[in-house]
Amino acid sequence: MTENSTKTAGTAAEATGDSAASEADAPAVALSRRRLLGTVGAAGAAGLVVGGAGGAFGAVAAQDDAPKLSTVGASEVAFRADRRTPQAGITTPMQARCHLVAFDLAPGAGRKGAAALMRRWSALAEKLMAGKAPADDSGVALDAGPASLTVTFGFGHSFFGRTELTARRPMQLDPLPSFSADALDPKRSNGDLWIQIGADDALVAFHALRALQKEAGDTARLRWQMNGFNRSPGATAQPMTTRNLMGQVDGTNNPKPSDEDFEERIFVGRDADQQWMRGGSYVVLRRIRMLLDTWEKKSRAEQERVIGRRKADGAPLTGGDEHTAMDLNKLGPDGSPVIPADAHARIAAPESNQGAAMLRRPFSYHDGFRDDGAPDAGLLFMAWQADPLRAFTQIQRKLDRGDALSPFLRHEASGLYAVPAVEPSGYVGQPLLEG
Numbered sequence: 001m002t003e004n005s006t007k008t009a010g011t012a013a014e015a016t017g018d019s020a021a022s023e024a025d026a027p028a029v030a031l032s033r034r035r036l037l038g039t040v041g042a043a044g045a046a047g048l049v050v051g052g053a054g055g056a057f058g059a060v061a062a063q064d065d066a067p068k069l070s071t072v073g074a075s076e077v078a079f080r081a082d083r084r085t086p087q088a089g090i091t092t093p094m095q096a097r098c099h100l101v102a103f104d105l106a107p108g109a110g111r112k113g114a115a116a117l118m119r120r121w122s123a124l125a126e127k128l129m130a131g132k133a134p135a136d137d138s139g140v141a142l143d144a145g146p147a148s149l150t151v152t153f154g155f156g157h158s159f160f161g162r163t164e165l166t167a168r169r170p171m172q173l174d175p176l177p178s179f180s181a182d183a184l185d186p187k188r189s190n191g192d193l194w195i196q197i198g199a200d201d202a203l204v205a206f207h208a209l210r211a212l213q214k215e216a217g218d219t220a221r222l223r224w225q226m227n228g229f230n231r232s233p234g235a236t237a238q239p240m241t242t243r244n245l246m247g248q249v250d251g252t253n254n255p256k257p258s259d260e261d262f263e264e265r266i267f268v269g270r271d272a273d274q275q276w277m278r279g280g281s282y283v284v285l286r287r288i289r290m291l292l293d294t295w296e297k298k299s300r301a302e303q304e305r306v307i308g309r310r311k312a313d314g315a316p317l318t319g320g321d322e323h324t325a326m327d328l329n330k331l332g333p334d335g336s337p338v339i340p341a342d343a344h345a346r347i348a349a350p351e352s353n354q355g356a357a358m359l360r361r362p363f364s365y366h367d368g369f370r371d372d373g374a375p376d377a378g379l380l381f382m383a384w385q386a387d388p389l390r391a392f393t394q395i396q397r398k399l400d401r402g403d404a405l406s407p408f409l410r411h412e413a414s415g416l417y418a419v420p421a422v423e424p425s426g427y428v429g430q431p432l433l434e435g
């Protein structure tokens, strides 16, 4: 139930450069090579379905007049399956681009207006993710396929008051506590409705954002919007965990779908009080600006001690490669821990937090330069979990008390959203809005 199937059209050798690959098996080969080692890549790859991504701007290999697409362009992520599944965009491998957008319901829209909007938005998202153009299309995404487009919908705390559904608001949506390093801008935080759009092509991502905004009509008003990016597929010789704008390999010690406790950590259980959230997840969003001018003045050795891992390959300072477990007990010749007591990876690790863990799926952002010339850049930190109190809040509280990375960060915006599962039919949130 954690995996969103990935469909793809496109030819073998085109994508892999592997002339030995056969037409039939190549898309799977190409995708698994590119994505298997990605931050949450195993999930997407495990759910591979090889099929055709047809549609108005999708590839239809059999049609002579249809545009030919690379495997990147033609890769399609399913919006829904034939059973209740988590929405796409949670375990889907991270795409190269993202737009995050929050809306507030217009006065008077109420539950009826919200339901109609979610019905329209879900239909549109399903169409776009299949590589099909909406009516009156702008043409922005012409020539491209779905490019792994995902559209993920969430509901914020304030949504439930606006729709008179407070009795069905899960306590997991209770506002996050304040942290000492917070410098939060309320205008760029929270919101009734939240959408995460991800795609491996910038035009496809923008096209979806614009189409969804237009579809909101008079029912919901845009509250804030953020843009993020990650490395482009195929940019590195082999698939790698992504780097953030501090240059660190970021995402190594994420929970993996193959972990025994992955489901219970990331997705809401079958016995949850709020039935409509069963199989869903909660996402915490933090727009975290990096103080890069200060960070970049530190030596590589100092930077590595801040995290507890090597910059070159993400390996723990206690040795091995990127995926070797940290040895938190190892002491150096001077008797002090090799991974310092205030190292970010030590303080955030499950071992330091009663086993708490969450699925981090962040995007970098760069919004130009501030008046003092410092980059307005950092991380759109997104963490997925079954219970934010036991995961994000627990870990952030600990980080707040003495993380060596915190002096280089400013948390400038925050959001917490309930992201329900998607049913085999109907629209996202229907069990909440009509249940």
Ligand SMILES: C=CC1=C(C)c2cc3[nH]c(cc4nc(cc5[nH]c(cc1n2)c(C)c5CCC(=O)O)C(CCC(=O)O)=C4C)c(C)c3C=C
Pocket (backbone or CB within 6 Å): 244, 246, 248, 249, 250, 251, 252, 253, 254, 286, 288, 290, 307, 309, 314, 344, 345, 346, 348, 349, 350, 357, 358, 378, 379, 381, 392, 395, 396, 399, 409
């Ligand atoms: C509250 C949770 C977390 C925030 C906020 C956070 C911000 C943040 N992190 C990095 C860079 C790295 N984080 C790494 C590991 C890591 N971080 C968190 C949590 C938060 N990070 C966790 C739970 C972990 C995993 C710890 C473990 O189990 O080992 C790493 C190391 C590599 C990795 O495992 O991903 C880096 C690098 C930045 C730059 C940042 C804010 C901008």
Ligand SMILES: [Fe+2]
Pocket (backbone or CB within 6 Å): 344, 348
């Ligand atoms: Fe971190």
